Amino acid sequence: MADWNDTDQRQGYTAVPRAGDAVARRETFDAGLRAHMLKIYNYMASGVMLTGIVALLTANSGLAAQFASGPMMWLVALSPLAIVFAMSFGANRFSQGTLQAMFWGFALLMGLSMSTIFLRFTGESIAATFFATAGAFAGLSLFGYTTKKNLQGFGTFLVMGLIGLLIAMVINIFLQSSALMIAISFIGVLIFAGLTAYDTQRLKAEYQYLRGTEFAGKAVILGALTLYLDFINMFQFLLQFMGNRE
Numbered sequence: 001m002a003d004w005n006d007t008d009q010r011q012g013y014t015a016v017p018r019a020g021d022a023v024a025r026r027e028t029f030d031a032g033l034r035a036h037m038l039k040i041y042n043y044m045a046s047g048v049m050l051t052g053i054v055a056l057l058t059a060n061s062g063l064a065a066q067f068a069s070g071p072m073m074w075l076v077a078l079s080p081l082a083i084v085f086a087m088s089f090g091a092n093r094f095s096q097g098t099l100q101a102m103f104w105g106f107a108l109l110m111g112l113s114m115s116t117i118f119l120r121f122t123g124e125s126i127a128a129t130f131f132a133t134a135g136a137f138a139g140l141s142l143f144g145y146t147t148k149k150n151l152q153g154f155g156t157f158l159v160m161g162l163i164g165l166l167i168a169m170v171i172n173i174f175l176q177s178s179a180l181m182i183a184i185s186f187i188g189v190l191i192f193a194g195l196t197a198y199d200t201q202r203l204k205a206e207y208q209y210l211r212g213t214e215f216a217g218k219a220v221i222l223g224a225l226t227l228y229l230d231f232i233n234m235f236q237f238l239l240q241f242m243g244n245r246e
Contacts, residue, residue, distance in 0.1 A: 033207050036220065037145070040203060043224030047107040048231060052130070054111025059118035068116045076113040080106050087225060096217045103221050110232065117236075121243035129242040133235040140193055141227070144200030155198035161191050181240070188237035196230045203227075 058064050066072050083106040087099060094102070117126060144151065165187055172180045203223045210216045 029208075029211075032211055033204065036207050036211070036216070037204060039220045040223040040227065043103065043221060044227045044231070047103060047224060047228045050104065050107040051111040051114060051232070054108055055115040055118070058112055058115035064115035064119055067112055068119055073116075076109055080109045080113065083109070084225065084229070087222065091218055091222055092215075094218075096221070099218055099221045103225060106225070107228070114232075114236075117239065117243075121239060121245060125242055125244040126239065129239045130235060132242065133231065133238055136193065136238075137196055137231050137234065140196040141200045144197035145204055147197070147201065151198045151201050154194065155202065158191055158194045158198060161187070162195070165191060185237045185240035189234060189241075192230050192234040192237065196227070196234065199223075199226050199230055 058067070067076050083102050087094070087102050087106075091099065165184060168180065168184050172184060203219075203226070206219065206223075210219050
């Protein structure tokens, strides 16, 4: 029996890739991408759930008042920020297990910090805002995942807007302007809504460089942290509009 492949190679021809091979590679990539993003969403959702449970239990126990002022307020407010910086800038030095522990610790501390919202808003309005945020987040993240439009330039604009928002928030600490607070909340909702779509697309695009690497597991945790921050910040800014005061 003639060996046609061998004959082609001897005559200087190269084998033509079969279309089925490209389809199989594409399907394998898509399955890996879906699994990667699902891990990110699972971590993120679990972190939000842990924060919510801790916040509710702390509020019901009467301990929330201790985190509303004084030294404990600064502890629960600054500790999560320190963890975010440590995870972001020390990811290469930390093991995946360490990053996991830091993520859960961050979610727990955020729960203690956010327990104070039950002192200012009714439980019904907090729940309504949470579900509204969840619905908006799901839609925006789906858009970021499926859109063919490159959101990189949009993301750069949002990051610049976020820096301006932080400056305005610091200024309002001294001004205590209710009008400025409303403007900050409105802009904050828009910025983190946009960041949700942008970050989802960015995490999706990063997979092609991360798959099969040792950093892929760490990237799942860091991606979950990014989407968690988008969700929680959008929720807190939206609560200023939807929340009914106690």
